[in-house]
Amino acid sequence: MAERPADPELEESTNRWMVWGFAAMVLMVLIFPIYRFYEPSSREADREAQLEFLAEQGSDIYAVNCASCHGVEGQGGIGPALNSQQFLESSSDEQTIALIAVGVPGSLMSAYSLDFGGSFTSEQIEAIATFIRSWEDTAPDVPNWREPLAGAPTVSPDTTAPDTTAPAASQDTTAPATTAPSTAQDTAAPTTTATLSAEALYVANCAACHGADLEGVIGPALAGEGAHLGDHDADELAQVVANGEGGMPAFAGTLTPEEIEAIVEFILAANSG
Numbered sequence: 262m263a264e265r266p267a268d269p270e271l272e273e274s275t276n277r278w279m280v281w282g283f284a285a286m287v288l289m290v291l292i293f294p295i296y297r298f299y300e301p302s303s304r305e306a307d308r309e310a311q312l313e314f315l316a317e318q319g320s321d322i323y324a325v326n327c328a329s330c331h332g333v334e335g336q337g338g339i340g341p342a343l344n345s346q347q348f349l350e351s352s353s354d355e356q357t358i359a360l361i362a363v364g365v366p367g368s369l370m371s372a373y374s375l376d377f378g379g380s381f382t383s384e385q386i387e388a389i390a391t392f393i394r395s396w397e398d399t400a401p402d403v404p405n406w407r408e409p410l411a412g413a414p415t416v417s418p419d420t421t422a423p424d425t426t427a428p429a430a431s432q433d434t435t436a437p438a439t440t441a442p443s444t445a446q447d448t449a450a451p452t453t454t455a456t457l458s459a460e461a462l463y464v465a466n467c468a469a470c471h472g473a474d475l476e477g478v479i480g481p482a483l484a485g486e487g488a489h490l491g492d493h494d495a496d497e498l499a500q501v502v503a504n505g506e507g508g509m510p511a512f513a514g515t516l517t518p519e520e521i522e523a524i525v526e527f528i529l530a531a532n533s534g
Contacts, residue, residue, distance in 0.1 A: 312391055319392025322385055329468035330369065335396055336457065337409030338465020340370065344396040345403035357390040409457075410465060410515065459527035462520050466512060475531050480509065484531040498525045 324333070331337060335344025342348065352360070361381070362374035373379035374386060381389075403409065457465065464473060470480035481489035493501065502521045505511035512521065 315388045315391040316395045319388035322389050323392055328464055328473055332461055333464050336461055342403045342406040342409045343393050344400055345406040346400045347403060347406045349397045349400050354390050354394060357393060358386055361386045361389055459523040463524050463527050483528050495525050
């Protein structure tokens with residue numbers, strides 16, 4: 262078979278492509294470390310932006326659907342305190358999503374997923390869980406996070422006041438024994454210590470029926486157009502909250518008189534604005 266004649270032009274073209282190919286390979290080798298250096302930070306920035314977007318969406322959904330039981334800032338109420346170190350450390354994002362989706366059987370926490378008869382899509386549930394997780398860095402220590410209202414302690418003067426009763430021998434020479442109880446009463450701590458603000462107390466105990474903005478839900482509106490307070494003054498309203506009225510339950514066994522007074526003042530303030 263005859264040998265093919267040399268083709269200088271083809272050989273030159275082949276060599277040129279080999280040079281370009283080698284140059285491209287060298288360029289890729291040089292670019293790869295730069296890509297490895299910048300890409301993780303770029304992905305992290307995109308992830309943070311996505312989480313912020315989800316948290317913002319979740320904040321709006323939470324305020325409308327969750328705040329009445331868990332508190333405006335997650336401090337808890339008739340539902341557990343979600344803005345707490347204990348909850349956020351014990352529940353992963355997947356567990357929080359599951360709790361929202363399927364609810365907690367035997368409790369007031371119903372299922373919110375469309376798949377279980379609720380009203381939220383999986384994206385909305387993820388947004389709420391992301392918003393709750395955004396509290397983690399500043400979450401307070403709440404040991405009684407499961408039942409936060411039970412943590413509003415009733416402080417007994419006998420256990421908090423300093424013992425001002427003098428020994429028997431001293432009483433004979435310094436003051437009548439009958440003055441000791443008065444002294445102890447003067448120096449005792451207040452009978453109750455409110456751990457929640459008036460607004461938080463209202464949200465935790467009243468908003469589920471009367472609305473987070475007092476607009477009324479299954480209970481009458483307490484402020485704004487259509488407000489139904491009747492001619493009740495502050496004392497009468499306090500009696501209604503304490504003892505119930507119509508279909509409204511009594512809160513005397515749940516709230517202290519000071520807490521009931523705070524809720525009444527919050528309602529009246531909303532009507533005076």
